[in-house]
Amino acid sequence: xxxxxxxxxxxxxxxxxxxxxxxxxxxxxxxxxxxxxxxxxxxxxxxxxxxxxxxxxxxxxxxxxxxxxxxxxxxxxxxxxxxxxxxxxxxxx
Numbered sequence: 001x002x003x004x005x006x007x008x009x010x011x012x013x014x015x016x017x018x019x020x021x022x023x024x025x026x027x028x029x030x031x032x033x034x035x036x037x038x039x040x041x042x043x044x045x046x047x048x049x050x051x052x053x054x055x056x057x058x059x060x061x062x063x064x065x066x067x068x069x070x071x072x073x074x075x076x077x078x079x080x081x082x083x084x085x086x087x088x089x090x091x092x093x
Contacts, residue, residue: 054066055070055073058070059073059074
């Protein structure tokens with residue numbers, strides 16, 4: 001009977017070790033995925049910052065290949081200013 005309990009104990013210990021190993025693996029993968037997402041967000045913020053800098057540096061360059069995009073941004077900025085003025089007028093009345 002002691003042999004049965006020894007074998008059962010070994011099976012339980014091996015199963016617990018396997019579960020623990022799998023949990024560690026899942027935790028490590030989750031951590032790495034979080035780090036990947038963090039780096040991807042940093043890349044997106046950097047692209048956005050670069051785009052803003054490029055826009056400011058080239059918005060008056062009529063030969064720039066992104067002129068149409070920059071014109072849309074400039075028009076949107078102008079529209080935002082008009083809307084802000086409308087808000088100010090409403091608040092002041």
